[in-house]
Amino acid sequence: MKNIEIGKYGSSFGLSFAITSLFSALLVVLKETSQHTVLAWMKAVTPHHWITHTLLDLILFVVLGLALAKANKGQGIKISPNRLNNMIVGAFVISGIIIAGFYLFIG
Amino acid sequence: MTNFLLMSHAVLGSLLGLAGVWLFVDVLNAKEENQARIRMMSLIIAGLMWLTYLLAGYFYVVYYSADKALILKGPWTFAHDFFMESKEHVVMMLLLLATCLPIFAYNNLAANRGARKIVLWATGLLILTTVAMEGAGAIISMGVRVALLCK
Numbered sequence: 001m002k003n004i005e006i007g008k009y010g011s012s013f014g015l016s017f018a019i020t021s022l023f024s025a026l027l028v029v030l031k032e033t034s035q036h037t038v039l040a041w042m043k044a045v046t047p048h049h050w051i052t053h054t055l056l057d058l059i060l061f062v063v064l065g066l067a068l069a070k071a072n073k074g075q076g077i078k079i080s081p082n083r084l085n086n087m088i089v090g091a092f093v094i095s096g097i098i099i100a101g102f103y104l105f106i107g
Numbered sequence: 108m109t110n111f112l113l114m115s116h117a118v119l120g121s122l123l124g125l126a127g128v129w130l131f132v133d134v135l136n137a138k139e140e141n142q143a144r145i146r147m148m149s150l151i152i153a154g155l156m157w158l159t160y161l162l163a164g165y166f167y168v169v170y171y172s173a174d175k176a177l178i179l180k181g182p183w184t185f186a187h188d189f190f191m192e193s194k195e196h197v198v199m200m201l202l203l204l205a206t207c208l209p210i211f212a213y214n215n216l217a218a219n220r221g222a223r224k225i226v227l228w229a230t231g232l233l234i235l236t237t238v239a240m241e242g243a244g245a246i247i248s249m250g251v252r253v254a255l256l257c258k
Contacts, residue, residue: 005221006214006219006221006222006225007210007214007222009210010210010222010225013206013207013210014207014210014211017203017204017207021203024196024200025196025200047168048168050167050195053199058203061203061206081219081221081224081225082221084225085225085228088225088228089228089232092200092204095197096197096200096236099193099197100189103189103192103193104189107188107192
């Protein structure tokens with residue numbers, strides 16, 4: 001069994017997931033600490049701030065994933081599977097800690 | 108109808124966890140013969156996650172405010188302040204991770220060790236987080252019950 005690359009969409013959307021995950025966690029902190037500006041804007045854009053948050057995450061995830069897939073003249077980003085895996089798992093765990101930690105200690 | 112919506116997202120979440128275990132075991136034993144089933148299961152997981160998210164989201168946006176008000180008047184305010192707030196945001200990452208699964212599983216996992224490792228880790232995180240979501244949901248429900256008992 002070889003440790004070969006995982007295809008341009010796998011790499012691109014994997015990295016996009018890692019970045020979007022961290023963005024989403026930081027947006028939680030930002031909106032909760034800026035209730036009169038960021039949270040108020042998010043509530044005004046859609047019927048609920050949670051819907052706006054979801055839409056922002058989805059837009060970033062899709063746009064970033066497609067953009068990264070077009071990098072390197074359409075060949076996609078070059079990243080080893082091990083490194084990509086570390087980024088995906090690391091981003092998921094760190095984002096979870098940011099969210100849970102914020103509501104446990106600050107929120 | 109409200110109760111049906113509430114229960115359906117919890118049931119779908121449980122099915123998601125079970126499907127995750129299925130996929131994890133299949134990927135651990137990845138061979139040429141089970142590639143099609145692995146890809147199908149990853150698609151089923153992504154579909155279940157989207158369905159669960161939409162149903163739970165509808166319930167949360169339309170009906171949860173009444174439960175929230177009750178919880179915050181009762182003794183278990185942490186059921187909302189910590190568990191619901193964390194749950195509603197962590198589940199966004201779960202949606203994206205589940206969406207990535209079919210893209211990762213499109214590779215030949217029997218031949219590609221890197222792709223196999225990524226699918227195993229992603230599925231493992233999905234299973235553990237799904238279990239945590241179910242537990243958080245139970246605590247939130249209990250928060251409402253405890254508040255009603257104290258009325």
